[in-house]
Amino acid sequence: MSMIALPSRHEPRRLRRRANLRALLREHHLHPGDFVLPLFLIEGEGLRREIASMPGVHQHSIDQAVAFCGEAVRLGIPGVLLFGVVDNACKDAHGSASWAADGLVQRGIAAIRAAHPQLLVIADACFCEYTEHGHCGVLDAQGDRDDSATLENLQRQAISYAEAGVDIIAPSGMVDGMVMAIREALDAARHEKVGILSYAIKYASAFYGPFRDAADSAPQFGDRKGYQMDPANRREAFRELALDISEGADMVMVKPALPYLDLIRDVRERCDLPVAAYNVSGEYSMLKAAARNGWLDERASVLEALLGIKRAGADFIITYHALDAARWLDQAPV
Ligand code: PBG
Secondary structure, three states: OOOOOOOOOOOHHOOOHHHHHHHHHHHOOOOOOHEEEEEEEEEEOOOEEEEEEEEEEEEEOOOOHHHHHHHHOOOOEEEEEEEEEHHHHEEEEEOHHOOOOOOOOHHHHHHHHOOOOOOOEEEEEOOOEEEOOOOOOOEOOOEEEHHHHHHHHHHHHHHHHHHHOOOEEEEEEOOHHHHHHHHHHHOOOOOOOEEEEEEEEOOOOOOHHHHHHHHHOOOOOOOOOOOOEEOOOOHHHHHHHHHHHHOOOOOOEEEHHHHHHHHHHHHHHOOOOOEEEEOOOHHHHHHHHHOOOOEEEHHHHHHHHHHHHHOOOOOOOOOHHHHHHHHHHHHOOO
């Protein structure tokens, strides 16, 4: 039997042997302040509907969402990201319900703002939840997205969210020119204080599957590959990033997170804007399913995944695990 003795000056384990030393030398930490909680709003009162493909995540009527936000505030979560899930009867070819002054998200923004002034309210700006065809904008006669018509509607949507009191608008439709169009519309309407978190680097991902159940936003035909990015591409992400920065984005997002940690790191190194990572629905459901089957330790695997996203370079993480993670961190910091 060979007995190789490593010279003791080469022993990294010296720094790992004791918990307090590991804690002292830990390079990255997770805090409830790192998270933004996505929220699905529905019409009605007193409603809280669990999403079948996202156990533990619910659609909330506005009153329930307000109560739920109270829990987020108590746990130290700084912000929420709102999505509206409207009845089919409200959907049309343009998604006009999305810019109604008394629309679902507009009322949700106002109610959450009034009840929790300290909470940051971010609204997702897109059309797939509001169009009868489920695409992220207006379609032309060939079924292709008409980007200039879509940009005009996006401006209407952004202004209506701003009037309702939103802090930040997060356009997610991957429409070329969306950041500039929204910035110009907001400024012209004297909403200079409203910020833009651009879904700058958004891939055409299979991991959005459960979200499309949650938001009732699956395309009725075709897919989103004509506007979202090809998962095989990296350089393309830097072109998207440069454009959104030049158009005036205040923050940029990489989405999804876990299969794209390299991009989070690249974006972190290439720009000085705050970088958000969206730990999307499928990433949530995957860990949740494994945990429910007893195959993974939920707390340990979720915190490890979130820490990995932070280590990759994200300033904050949009995650459906936010409340659970904040509770776990409250009990035992990581
Ligand atoms: C589009 C939008 C999507 C998500 C956020 N905004 C879906 C899509 O692009 O198809 C996905 C988020 C998730 O999967 O958690 N409005």
